[in-house]
Amino acid sequence: MTTASSSPQLVGDAAGNADLSPRLQALVAGTCELLDRAVREYKDVVYSNSLGAEAMVLTDLIATHVPEIEIFTLDTGRLHEETLALLDRIERRYQRRIPVFSPDSAQIEQYVRENGINGFYLGLDERQSCCHIRKIEPFKRAIAGRKAWVTGVRREQSPERASNDSIAWDDRYDLWKVSPMLDWKEEDVWAYIKARNLPYNPLHDKGFPSIGCAPCTRAVEPGTDARSGRWWWESPESRECGLQPRRRVIPIKVESRRAAAQ
Template sequence: MIAPTSQLEELQSRLNDASAEEILRWAGERFGAGVAFASSFGAEDVVLIDLIAKVAPAIPIFVLDTGRLHQETYDVMERSRERYGIEFETYSPQTEEIQNLLRNRGPNSFYRSIDDRKLCCEIRKVEPLRRALSGRQAWITGLRRAQAVTRATLPKVEIDATHGGIFKLNPLADWSEEQVWAYIRANDVPYNALHDRGFPSIGCAPCTRAIAPGEDVRAGRWWWEAAEHKECGLHVKR
């Protein structure tokens, strides 16, 4: 599916000021099983899991299991399964690709260069995402404008040219970090225990660290790289 530009402009006008609940409800009604939410179980994502369960429970939720996630991430996934009764679709890297990566470049190649890190992300995250989105008409993310310099102009609805011109929905684009945590606390939403240990942004275990007071919220992701390079490839525009 390739969404026409005129349709995008209409939806941006319609959804720009819509609440997260309204966007999710609209997506469920418009696309049915043709839309899915990509969850990594960060703070924003557990908010969206809770909202989907309340207003659009038919929307599928999938997980990219890179094979190097924190145990705490699996723990909140399990608590979410128990809380909401959700069967998360799980996509893992291709076995042969991982075996080749480890054999040819070793287990920690991503520390050596940006190219090596991006290759690891390509194998563990980007290629599984392509499979997860195959046949979809739209997907949902937990991206927010305030998360990073690379996301400052993020719209609530856009066309994802990288994945065949499908719609990409960002219901929390205009939320602040304070709003995210206020929702979690008010609704007793299960969240990743690493957030209480100074991890505002959580990815793979070797590529994520706690941040110091005053550091940018994304400082703990690929901390050896400059801020403008800190995307794994899932949200890079073609």
């Protein structure tokens, strides 16, 4: 598996202006075609920018080829400082303000009172409840009234994501879900970042293939499954925040363990 740690100094590399390989040209053409189709068919399309490596590719393609698609991101309140700095770099590069949606402070305060500041380590319910407050609710506000949303999921990331269709009705959010990068491999993502000299999160060079909230993300050994650094204390089948399909439904509210024990 190719990761940023095995391709150091991608930004600023002398090969940054190199032509894309035939495979990358085909992937880019297919991705842009699907994005164009989404705009033609659904008009009001938004991209939920995760600020990961795939997001750098999609941000570049959208800003360059399909600027009609609005880009937004989520600030959970627990992101790495490197992630927030990357957002600033993206806005400066593309001269485009990216709306940021944050969790409701009252819900965060209640969660912390019931579970503690790092209550997500207590169990699966507590972790998924935290993700629901910090990611799902802000995401729902961001897509409210929209016709379609774009995601950067790829088939090789997990069995659940491997079964995705490029355009499918998302009955969880009542709009169309567009997944234009399903057939991209990890090496394709980094080859594009290198060829276009794109900014990216420096944590990728420190062994973080997948980056989320700071307490829930850690570096992994080269060759390890990319998702293994997310919620590593859980079983692999539960390692989703809820934005993407998962095997277990996130509860809207759970009783804290402390309250249950009293």
